[in-house]
Amino acid sequence: MAENGTVRVxxxxxxxxxxxxxxLGYTVCEAxxxxxxxxxxxxLAQDESFGIIFITEALAPELTEEIDHYxxxxxxxxxxxxxxGGAGKGYGMHALHRAVERAVGADILDQ
Amino acid sequence: MAEIHVNPTRMELKKLxxxxxxARRGHKLLKxxxxxxxxxxxxxxxxxxxxxxxxxxxxxxxxxxFSAAAAVNHPAMIREALLxxxxxxxxxxxxxxMMSVEVPxxxxxxSGDGDNDCFGFAFxxxxxxxxxxxxxxxxxxxxxxxxxxxTAQLLAExxxxxxxxxxxxxxxxxxxxxxxxKSISMKLDESDRSSRTRLxxxxxxxxxxxxxxxxxxxxxFDGEENAV
Numbered sequence: 001m002a003e004n005g006t007v008r009v010x011x012x013x014x015x016x017x018x019x020x021x022x023x024l025g026y027t028v029c030e031a032x033x034x035x036x037x038x039x040x041x042x043x044l045a046q047d048e049s050f051g052i053i054f055i056t057e058a059l060a061p062e063l064t065e066e067i068d069h070y071x072x073x074x075x076x077x078x079x080x081x082x083x084x085g086g087a088g089k090g091y092g093m094h095a096l097h098r099a100v101e102r103a104v105g106a107d108i109l110d111q
Numbered sequence: 112m113a114e115i116h117v118n119p120t121r122m123e124l125k126k127l128x129x130x131x132x133x134a135r136r137g138h139k140l141l142k143x144x145x146x147x148x149x150x151x152x153x154x155x156x157x158x159x160x161x162x163x164x165x166x167x168x169x170x171x172x173x174x175x176x177f178s179a180a181a182a183v184n185h186p187a188m189i190r191e192a193l194l195x196x197x198x199x200x201x202x203x204x205x206x207x208x209m210m211s212v213e214v215p216x217x218x219x220x221x222s223g224d225g226d227n228d229c230f231g232f233a234f235x236x237x238x239x240x241x242x243x244x245x246x247x248x249x250x251x252x253x254x255x256x257x258x259x260x261x262t263a264q265l266l267a268e269x270x271x272x273x274x275x276x277x278x279x280x281x282x283x284x285x286x287x288x289x290x291x292x293k294s295i296s297m298k299l300d301e302s303d304r305s306s307r308t309r310l311x312x313x314x315x316x317x318x319x320x321x322x323x324x325x326x327x328x329x330x331x332f333d334g335e336e337n338a339v
Contacts (some may be wrong), residue, residue, distance in 0.1 A: 006206040007217075015186070020246045022193035025200050050259040051195060051204045051217065072259045073269045074206060074213050077261035081253070082167050084174040085327075092167065096263065103152050103267035105274075109160060 007075070010044040012037050015019025016084040026054075034062035041066050041078075050076050057091040058083040084108050115291040119298035127295065131288040138280040147272045148210050152266040159259040166252045173245040179240035189239065202254065212269045214262040217254050 003048045010027045011018045018028050029044065031037035035057040044050045045066070053076050060067065060080040067078050080092035112183045118121045181189060206213045 005204055006201045006249065009202055014277070016178055016181065019181070019186075019189060019193065020173065020242060023243045024247055024250050051202060051215070052254065054253070054257075054328060071264050074215050074261070076263065077203065077215060077257045078139050079253075079257045079260050082174070087169075093160070093163060095165065096156065096260070099263050099267040100156055103270040104149065109156065 008049050009052045009054070010040075010050050010076075011054040011081075012040050012044070012057060013054075013056030013081075014082065014085075017058075017081075021054075021099075031059060034059060038063055038066060038067060045070055045076055045078070052076060053078045054081045055079070056081055056083040058085070060091050060095075065081075115287055117291060117293045119302075121299065122296045124292065124299065127288055128205065129294050131285065131292060134284050134288060137186065137298070138285065141273055141277045141280065144210065145277055147268045148212075148266060148273060151210060152263065152270055155259055155266060156263050159256070159263050162252060162256050162259060166249060166256050169252070171250045173242060173249060176238065176245055177242040180242045183238055192239065195242070199229055202249075203265060210269070211265070212265050214265055215258055217258045219251060219254055291339060 002059045005107055008027055009024075010029060012029045012031050014032050015030050018030060022028050022108070028052070029037075029040035031040050037055070041053065041055065044053050055063065055067070055078060057080050070076060070078055080095060082089065082092070097107050098110055100109045117127070184192075203218045203220060205216050205218075207216050208214075254297075
């Protein structure tokens with residue numbers, strides 16, 4: 001994790017959601033179930049060259065333990081994105097609300 | 112509640128008083144820090160929410176066009192087509208200090224011919240081209256989203272920590288010091304009073320003794336007076 005260094009972007013999810021990101025040069029990990037995703041996430045997160053890891057909403061709820069593990073370190077940023085099929089919709093926003101609750105003590109985001 | 116047990120001496124009292132002063136100052140500083148963190152956090156989080164809404168929306172529409180393209184082209188073909196992007200994007204990471212929290216800053220360097228096509232036109236449909244164009248359009252938003260979201264998470268953690276410290280100082284440390292100071296000063300006062308009464312008593316006794324010792328003189332004096 002070098003200062004001012006270059007970092008890579010990883011993306012984990014089902015094929016339909018992530019394949020397009022190959023065109024951006026992201027490291028694409030196809031995972032259709034939680035176990036494969038967990039393995040992929042661990043691998044990417046331990047590799048310090050990854051700065052951002054996107055993970056689809058369909059898989060993220062099953063990997064909260066891993067995701068929370070990296071929550072408080074500056075890198076990598078593990079960010080949930082919507083799934084192509086719309087599975088697990090709203091989880092990313094839910095995570096944001098949780099962060100607000102953690103900081104403020106109450107969810108005041110929609111006020 | 113656990114109390115501080117110290118010897119009731121003036122030294123300890125002085126030490127405790129300085130500690131209380133430091134605790135009060137620290138409490139005020141931390142409270143200010145918490146308030147400022149909160150202000151910045153709310154700004155970040157609001158922007159984060161708006162950006163997330165926008166990015167999710169455009170990502171969904173990109174998915175829609177991508178799956179339309181994927182339906183026409185063979186998956187293996189798409190994979191092959193996307194394997195070697197012409198445009199090289201490097202993501203630069205640096206960190207900046209936000210209220211003594213290290214937060215990441217991502218910036219994208221695009222090199223290559225600036226054209227998003229990473230494949231020829233021959234084997235894939237035009238739908239794929241537009242799908243890829245959409246995806247690369249929303250890439251900057253996603254990177255920015257990642258940065259904001261990470262910042263929000265880190266700030267949330269810092270706020271939680273600071274709030275805990277403020278509470279610990281306010282409800283535990285400061286009252287504890289105050290109680291210890293009170294008990295020491297009461298004990299000191301008490302021993303002060305007791306030594307004072309002892310002194311008075313001793314003085315009384317000495318006076319009495321002196322008076323008793325002086326009595327013969329008194330009689331002598333009286334006698335003399337009588338004699339005169």
